[in-house]
Amino acid sequence: MLTKNLDVTYTLVWSVAIANILGAGICFTFANQLAKVALIRIGILAPAVLAITYVGAFQGSRQWGDIYALLIFGLIGWIMKRLRWPRPPLILGFVLGGLVERYMFISTERYGADWLWIWRDFGDGNVVFAPYVPIIFAVTLYGVLSPIIRGYMKRAKTAKAASKFGFQKEALNPDFFFAIILFALFATAFSIASTWEFGARLIPQVVSIAAMIFIGWLILSAMFVAPGEKAEVDADGIPGRGEGGAPAQSDVHFDISADYGDLPGPEITKRVISYFAWLLFFFGASAVIGLLPAMFVFLVGYMRFEGKERWGITLIVSAAIWLVSYFLFHWLLIIPWPQALVGDWFPGLRTIPWANLF
Incomplete structure (x- = not known):
């Protein structure tokens, strides 16, 4: 890389530098628009962030330990x-x-x-x-x-x-x-x-x-x-x-x-238990039906039953987030998803490229 392909090496280095400059410029340009994310209702924002966090954490070593x-x-x-x-x-x-x-x-x-x-x-x-x-x-x-x-x-x-x-x-x-x-x-x-x-x-x-x-x-x-x-x-x-x-x-x-x-201690404890119960549900569902399918189930369940959102908004937002994640992680990045029980029960699903999520 430093002798025969020096041009490729410089391209890699400068690509990272230019990407950082462009990223910083975009953030400054659209700072006001990005700040409006904080105005999204927590019943919609929280499950979306948690779902992406789960997938992001899995990229550490791509093991259940992540x-x-x-x-x-x-x-x-x-x-x-x-x-x-x-x-x-x-x-x-x-x-x-x-x-x-x-x-x-x-x-x-x-x-x-x-x-x-x-x-x-x-x-x-x-x-x-x-x-x-x-x-x-x-x-x-x-x-x-x-x-x-x-x-x-x-x-x-x-x-x-x-x-x-x-x-x-x-x-x-x-x-x-x-x-x-x-x-x-x-x-x-x-x-x-x-x-x-x-x-x-x-x-x-x-x-x-x-x-x-x-x-x-x-x-x-x-x-x-x-x-x-x-x-x-x-x-x-x-x-x-x-x-x-x-x-x-x-x-x-x-x-x-x-x-x-002014929240009392019992109410805080109740909310914490509910929050971590949803996280454990996401984890358990991922072990059964796969991480990406469990994301959709988690998004729908959290928005509808915890966030009290209407079914229309719940399904539209959940489907949009899931489809973006599917095409980004499964088709573009080709992430090898953790094996789930559904894949063990139906091994044929793992041979189908678009359904190899288990």
Whole structure:
């Protein structure tokens, strides 16, 4: 590609660059029109987005495990948002985890622990001043700790600043038990990784140690220290928001906070159960009749029975989304769909190109 087909290589590279420029231009040009998507009723928008999300998740490795991961991490993400645990660190861990693990191992193998310090010894008597890593660490710690320190200093100026020490019974809420689960998870990861080779256990153990330190500090402070001003907690023991829906003054939150308005806890739980029940229905239907046919069934069922849409709108929107998905994924991209029970019962369907959806 770099010798005989250099023109093809440059075409591929420039095609990606030009596509990004065109995509950005289209988004800016039609920003007002695209923003109107938010005006679509949730009974129509939600099933359409979920259906495309299912198909998109399947493109990861084109295995049922992709759907398992979608459901599991979707539930974890909702729990974290409900308990006001920031989700960006989890996402960054998955996106950057492989790179961090690879290059941290290389740095440790090449420089030992010297790469953490401002002086770097290359082993031949040549010592170089390289403060890059400590500077990056300092900037990161400043970004994380400065909001916390400012919050404590602000509370120290109020009359409610005095902290009370002792066992805090009200701290035994879902947020506390979620922290316990995470601590146990990282402790288990540390124990399992201890039997691996150095290169394999380096990052898992470093991350586990850091996580156990921070989570342990959080658990102990929640159990035995009552700050003078705390985040409001609802009737279910879930950390909530302050007056007017604004975050509580004592909170430092690195994520979008959920605002459920005046909805009571039982109503929120009911809606969550219904939402995930529909997702499980989609998953079960996909295992029986195939992912793409199950998409149509899911769209019709959700719009009609959950979204309370009229039959006419339900069938028109569902058919339009399904036909676009069928021609895009089945005919143009030729996606090998996961095998379903219908295909096992009627193997002949898998020999027909237009019906090979099972």
